[in-house]
Amino acid sequence: MEKQIPAFKEAFQLLELPEYLNGTEIRYKLNIVASKKEKAVLIETCRRLQDLYDEICAARFALITSCQVKYPEYLSADVDDRGHLWIQSQFVNTAILWYNATYDILLQAVWIYYGLYKQVKHPLVFSNIDKVLESCKKRIVIDLIPDGDVKKELESFHDKEHPSVGEVPYRNGHVVEWANTLKHRRMIEYEELNKRKHSTCFITLSRFPEIVVKGQTPLIENPQEEIETLYNSNETLKIISMTDVINVLFEYHKDICKLSKLVFDKIEL
Secondary structure, eight states: OOOOOOOOOHHHHSSSOOOTTTTTHHHHHHHHHHHHHHHHHHHHHHHHHHHHHHHHHHHHHHHTTTSSSSTTTTTOTHHHHHHHHHHHHHHHHHHHHHHHEEEEEEEHHHHHHHHGGGSSSOOOOGGHHHHOOOOOOOOHHHOOOOOHHHHHHHHGGOOOOEEESSOOOOTTTHHHHHHHIIIOOOOOOEGGOOOOSSSOOEEEEEEOSSSOOOOOOOOOSOOHHEEEEEEHHHHHOEEEEEHHHHHHHHHHHHHHHHHHHHHHHOOOO
């Protein structure tokens, strides 16, 4: 049986907010003044943590809204369900993009707090914070970070699987793939929206899959066995279930909040 998405009202309880991140910059203002640590590092760390909270809030809002079945504020109830499904898909797509960004912002907090930005080939200064953040890459952060627990969790985050979601063992890494598809290739093809009456399919076949040297004709005992499909346009169109995507994002939310708490507890302000 296909796993169902949570009801709209239920989603609010299932997607808890990481309140410990909210108001970070203001909350630690006095601590920063009294701290012996570099003030710029502490301030920018707090800002990244606040940005992380805001990003999670935005992703959560889009994900909760995607749990609606109908969108009467946009369409009348008597119209075709396809219109409501399309609106739902747009909230799902938005949630994908925001959730994918949360991991990058968490990396930035780690990048700054542990002073990892100082260890790149060309040391950076806070007079150009954009350059500092631009140089923050997952592989570099994981290689340089001294905290073993944070290193382990950052490295394994995208490999975490959620086998309970439908029949496919999706993992957090799929959120990255979906976000890249939306940003760089095309809109995601959702199964629920792909019920087309007519679909164009183009297939090219080859009877000789091996390289044929000019002037030589390979001997074929059974021609049918030599036919190979070189291209099938249907196979290049990856269609996924929107229900599965929503459920993966619910698990992603829990995992990014758990990872954020681990990083937050390690930071001394």
